[in-house]
Amino acid sequence: xxxxxxxxxxxxxxxxxxxxxxxxxxxxxxxxxxxxxxxxxxxxxxxxxxxxxxxxxxxxxxxxxxxxxxxxxxxxxxxxxxxxxxxxxxxxxxxxxxxxxxxxxxxxxxxxxxxxxxxxxxxxxxxxxxxxxxxxxxxxxxxxxxxxxxxxxxxxxxxxxxxxxxxxxxxxxxxxxxx
Numbered sequence: 001x002x003x004x005x006x007x008x009x010x011x012x013x014x015x016x017x018x019x020x021x022x023x024x025x026x027x028x029x030x031x032x033x034x035x036x037x038x039x040x041x042x043x044x045x046x047x048x049x050x051x052x053x054x055x056x057x058x059x060x061x062x063x064x065x066x067x068x069x070x071x072x073x074x075x076x077x078x079x080x081x082x083x084x085x086x087x088x089x090x091x092x093x094x095x096x097x098x099x100x101x102x103x104x105x106x107x108x109x110x111x112x113x114x115x116x117x118x119x120x121x122x123x124x125x126x127x128x129x130x131x132x133x134x135x136x137x138x139x140x141x142x143x144x145x146x147x148x149x150x151x152x153x154x155x156x157x158x159x160x161x162x163x164x165x166x167x168x169x170x171x172x173x174x175x176x177x178x179x
Contacts, residue, residue, distance in 0.1 A: 003090050006039075006047040010097065013039045040103040045114040048098065048167035049160050051090040057156075058087040061140060068140040098167070102175045105168045115164045119157040 013035045020028045061069040070083070105111060130136050144152055 049163035055091040
């Protein structure tokens, strides 16, 4: 969903940019700048770090033991192409986007705070689903003790923050910018 919303905003930004080119409307220019800021924020805080995390975590666990993250039973309901759409194609598309469009990253403090907020909110949502249904969204969590879950969730949050920093470094390297 994050990727779909992000790339939808990218398309909207590109179309708006094309439609307002040569137009002297300051209001349209102001709105376009807001849209570009939203696109850049989403890339920095959500699309890149969460996208890279999903691909690396999903396939790492899948290779180790697919039943921990994507039970074979799901093959009956979710075709392979859709699985790759959710867990594979995210990475090349986000890298293409990073290479083709310069993104202005927020301050490191604000960016990391936003990434942490999202990670904690998502973890709480996963725990809430378990609380309500008694089923873990990710089968791996069934096998972890409460203490190990805390360590796991902390590690996940740290890894996502590392991917945020990696995205910032990669963006600066590609576009040869320094803050």
